[in-house]
Amino acid sequence: MKKDDVKQAILKVALGYSVEEVTEEYDAHEGELRLVKRKETKKDIPPDLKAAMLLMGKKDYAALSDDELESERDRLLAQLKEEKDE
Numbered sequence: 001m002k003k004d005d006v007k008q009a010i011l012k013v014a015l016g017y018s019v020e021e022v023t024e025e026y027d028a029h030e031g032e033l034r035l036v037k038r039k040e041t042k043k044d045i046p047p048d049l050k051a052a053m054l055l056m057g058k059k060d061y062a063a064l065s066d067d068e069l070e071s072e073r074d075r076l077l078a079q080l081k082e083e084k085d086e
Contacts, residue, residue: 007055014051014080018044052076 025037056076064072 010051010055011080011084013045013048014055015077015084016045016047018042047077049073049076052080055080 019042021041021043023037023039023041024035026033027036028034052073053076056079
């Protein structure tokens with residue numbers, strides 16, 4: 001795995017993403033498998049602040065107030081979206 005691949009994977013987690021899952025159930029009938037049931041599900045994975053922090057470098061977030069943390073989160077998410085759009 002390349003360094004850029006890892007960065008892209010962390011960026012995906014930091015921004016949040018959607019995933020589609022397909023579940024299929026089969027039944028054996030006269031020696032052959034038949035599709036009995038197929039279910040498609042879409043799941044939204046929310047953005048992860050820890051992944052964003054990992055991309056942006058380390059900072060002492062323990063010393064920040066709740067308002068400062070929210071502001072920093074919004075700034076980091078905006079910066080990540082800009083990088084993704086480039």
